[in-house]
Amino acid sequence: MKILFVSVSKIFLVSLTMMAMTILMSQQDVKAQEGKSLFLSKGCIACHGPEGKGVANIENTPYPRLAGQNPTYLLNQLKALKSGARKGAMAVMMQPFAMTMSAAEMKKISDYLGAVK
Numbered sequence: 097m098k099i100l101f102v103s104v105s106k107i108f109l110v111s112l113t114m115m116a117m118t119i120l121m122s123q124q125d126v127k128a129q130e131g132k133s134l135f136l137s138k139g140c141i142a143c144h145g146p147e148g149k150g151v152a153n154i155e156n157t158p159y160p161r162l163a164g165q166n167p168t169y170l171l172n173q174l175k176a177l178k179s180g181a182r183k184g185a186m187a188v189m190m191q192p193f194a195m196t197m198s199a200a201e202m203k204k205i206s207d208y209l210g211a212v213k
């Protein structure tokens with residue numbers, strides 16, 4: 097009886113863990129999807145290309161590739177562009193778009209871009 101109880105509770109624990117993992121994973125999916133939608137709806141692809149992979153057909157493009165970049169780095173750059181701490185002729189081009197993002201949106205977009213393969 098005790099053996100049976102142990103194995104039943106083990107199965108219960110395993111399925112509980114799996115359920116929790118499924119919920120956590122789908123929450124991550126939702127966040128990534130939000131980041132992607134923001135990237136599309138805010139017009140970022142015009143300069144950074146679909147999925148932030150850059151615009152390959154423009155020679156010497158001044159628009160950086162963002163896909164696969166470290167998300168913390170991207171987030172810090174967006175904050176610096178918004179605040180004006182990051183300066184330069186090209187930063188001026190990017191700044192108005194940085195202004196359209198809240199801190200939470202920046203985080204979602206940075207996480208999405210960092211995960212693009």
Ligand code: HEC
Pocket residue numbers: 135138139140141142143144158159160161162170171173174182183184186187188189190193194196197205
């Ligand atoms: C009009 C063109 C344009 C649009 C639209 C645009 N960007 Fe940019 N972005 C740039 C340019 C140019 C730079 C490089 C700035 C520099 O050299 O300082 C840049 C830089 C960046 C960087 C820093 C990259 C790095 O490697 O340091 C991030 C992150 C970024 N953009 C995200 C976005 C997001 C998110 C959006 C949409 C909300 C967006 N951009 C819309 C032109 C644009």
